[in-house]
Amino acid sequence: MFLKMLFEDNFVHSDLHPGNLLLRTNDDVLAAHRLNRYARLYDRDGKERAPRELVILDAGLVTSLSKDERHNFITLFAAVACGDGELGADLMIDRLPTDQQQQASGPAAAAAAVTVDRDKFRDDMKLVFDMVSPKKTEGFKLSHVRLGTVLAQVLRVVRENHTSLDGNFASLVLTVIVGEGLGRKLVPDFNIFSEAAPYMITYLDNKEFLFLANKLRQTYGASELCRDSTEALLHRTDKANHVAEVATRKTMEKLQQLAVADNDDDDDDAERGERKVAG
Known part of the structure; x- marks a missing residue:
């Protein structure tokens, strides 16, 4: 839901x-x-x-998220899933209000009333993401990631470094923390990544989906990622059916877009031909 x-x-x-x-x-x-x-x-x-x-x-x-806000959420989703501290830290710095971004990177920081030490903020954030880094945890799998736990630590680092986030982004992060916690109370092995897969296949645009897929592939490897995804679907046949349904729908949408593009090209060719004859 x-x-x-x-x-x-x-x-x-x-x-x-x-x-x-x-x-x-x-x-x-x-x-x-x-x-x-x-x-x-x-x-x-x-x-x-x-x-x-x-x-x-x-x-x-x-x-409600704007296109940029949703893109930032997908980036954060990828950073947590892959334990990429640098990506996560850069994203959180980018989400600071404009005045704090300038304080975090500009020479006038020392004179500002509220300052952000960009290097410390980045180091603290990387420590959080290292908790779920596959490169530092042998045998770590995507299904082991506790998104809510990591996001709670992200907010702790934000607070301890005296930074702030815009309202929509902070609200969404809190909602994910509460939502995943509730899901685990009802279903102990609840995994938000596998549950989110069908929706991402359906509703992310091509650029967002390819970014996320490539990031996961680079981190976990194609074979491991396919294995984890297949295991999740085998245990949830309803999800397997949903993935097949939304993948078919998305394929049909792309084919329709291609057909429209072909028709537009044909119309343009016909128009150019008419102009040539008229000339």
């Missing part, structure tokens, strides 16, 4: 703690199932009603 909000809807509930989730039972659906296990009940909009449904409460605090 959270990943759908993030990648598909771009409308994220920013206070998604357990108290804001309500599991509601539809007694009429359960009664129909008791009479006939194949019974189906539908809402007015044509959607099938489930025996139980999850209701989100208190939607007063929500976040």
Whole structure:
């Protein structure tokens, strides 16, 4: 649900703690199932009603990401997954407010009321990402990464270095921490990376997806990455079906885009031909 909000809807509930989730039972659906296990009940909009449904409460605090903000989140996602401290540190410095970016890198830092030591900030951030670096942890796999734990340490470093983040980005980071923690309470082996894969395949643009895929391949190797992905799908057949579905949909969309481009090229050629004849 959270990943759908993030990648598909771009409308994220920013206070998604357990108290804001309500599991509601539809007694009429359960009664129909008791009479006939194949019974189906539908809402007015044509959607099938489930025996139980999850209701989100208190939607007063929500976040929508701009294209740049989403790109930065994908970059942070990749930095955590790959234990790339330099990439993570540079990204967090780039997310500082403009005045602190200047303080972090400019000679006027000493005279500023609030200063950021860029080198210390970078070193502290690299230590955080080293916790999940495959290069420093033998046998480490992507499925071992605890995204929420790493992001919590990222926020600690931000606080200890007296830096700040823009509201949308900080809100999203906190939401991911809470969301992954809730997921692990319900499903102890919950892995946000494998859960996010189908949504990334579907909703990331080509540039974002290729960046993330190449970064993971360089870190874990193509064979290891394929093995981990295959293991995750074998244990979750519903996810395997979803991956196949969204991959097919994305392929069709790309083919349609190519067809439109070909038609545009044909129209341009025809127009140039008409001009030549007229000339």
